[in-house]
Amino acid sequence: MQADQAPVPTSARFTRPRVIAFLVAIFLLLILAVAISATERRERAELLQADADRILDDPRLAPKALAKGRKVFLANCASCHGADGRGSTATGTPDLTDQDFLYGTGLVSEIEQIVLHGIRSGDDRGWNLALMPAYGQQIPYPREKLPPLSPKEIDQLASYVGAMNGQAGEDPADVLAGHNLFEGKGGCWDCHGRDAQGDPAIGAPSLANGKWLRGDGSRRDISRIIREGLHSVSPAFRGRLDPLSARTVAVYVAYLHARKETK
Numbered sequence: 001m002q003a004d005q006a007p008v009p010t011s012a013r014f015t016r017p018r019v020i021a022f023l024v025a026i027f028l029l030l031i032l033a034v035a036i037s038a039t040e041r042r043e044r045a046e047l048l049q050a051d052a053d054r055i056l057d058d059p060r061l062a063p064k065a066l067a068k069g070r071k072v073f074l075a076n077c078a079s080c081h082g083a084d085g086r087g088s089t090a091t092g093t094p095d096l097t098d099q100d101f102l103y104g105t106g107l108v109s110e111i112e113q114i115v116l117h118g119i120r121s122g123d124d125r126g127w128n129l130a131l132m133p134a135y136g137q138q139i140p141y142p143r144e145k146l147p148p149l150s151p152k153e154i155d156q157l158a159s160y161v162g163a164m165n166g167q168a169g170e171d172p173a174d175v176l177a178g179h180n181l182f183e184g185k186g187g188c189w190d191c192h193g194r195d196a197q198g199d200p201a202i203g204a205p206s207l208a209n210g211k212w213l214r215g216d217g218s219r220r221d222i223s224r225i226i227r228e229g230l231h232s233v234s235p236a237f238r239g240r241l242d243p244l245s246a247r248t249v250a251v252y253v254a255y256l257h258a259r260k261e262t263k
């Protein structure tokens, strides 16, 4: 009775043909793994060696860069810029899907530089050419001599900025006084430009396009920024993201920016 239940002898399970089939399967899997990793290495090298600003026009590289870049974006950037890249005026994080650039013109190489070195991030290769002064303080700007402004003057400037953005009901006398402060005592033109269109060489935003970094463009929010200043930071990812991740996320952001243009 006991003999019936005895296990099949090992020699019967590991017959020679089975062992050979097993070894062949392992060998094929190894070859497949080597082939996949060689393809990955080649694509990686191609993406890193390509002219960054041409990747989006390359029908072979673009889809690969975008797929990887999107993952990197969701893991590293979405927490501030939003999963859809549209940012938030509550936290002062800009929309990355529009044609309004704080820095540069939306090229992949320019965005890659922002990803690696950041904005006011403490990285000495990051953007840090200008801050928005705090005109309500005795010394509004540590880097340059600028006079503090009175609450009335700040109000007049807010009227001028509001009127430029189509805000109805501003007192014309206040708007004119604000204009004079903008061009004169306040020195606003020096960073934001005489026509308030902004300056993408130093990251000073347009004050005339109805788009706001922080707040809703109401008189209260504009006055607060003039009074308290702004010091927005995009972190430096050098050392936190490998070069391929930094490049592909820049490609993805350039794609988000450009997508609207064609709509």
Ligand code: HEC
Pocket: 073, 076, 077, 078, 079, 080, 081, 091, 092, 093, 094, 095, 096, 100, 101, 102, 103, 104, 111, 114, 115, 119, 203, 213, 232, 233, 234, 235, 237, 249, 250, 253
């Ligand atoms: C901690 C929040 C935060 C994170 C995380 C962050 N950013 Fe930013 N980013 C900002 C803020 C705030 C600004 C605006 C800086 C300013 O006003 O000058 C900004 C600005 C930018 C700009 C310039 C936008 C323009 O209009 O010119 C780009 C491009 C950018 N970020 C890309 C990224 C990418 C890509 C990532 C992820 C790898 C990232 N950021 C992660 C907060 C963040």
Ligand code: HEC
Pocket: 130, 131, 132, 133, 135, 157, 161, 182, 186, 187, 188, 189, 190, 191, 192, 202, 203, 204, 205, 206, 207, 211, 212, 213, 214, 215, 222, 225, 226, 230, 231, 232, 233
């Ligand atoms: C030294 C350069 C500089 C000067 C002078 C300056 N600004 Fe700015 N301003 C900036 C920068 C840079 C930002 C964006 C700061 C940031 O994102 O952290 C900004 C942002 C702003 C914003 C917020 C815009 C938005 O999209 O939310 C307003 C409003 C503004 N400035 C108004 C003024 C007014 C009015 C004056 C003159 C009284 C003035 N600025 C003078 C550099 C300057």
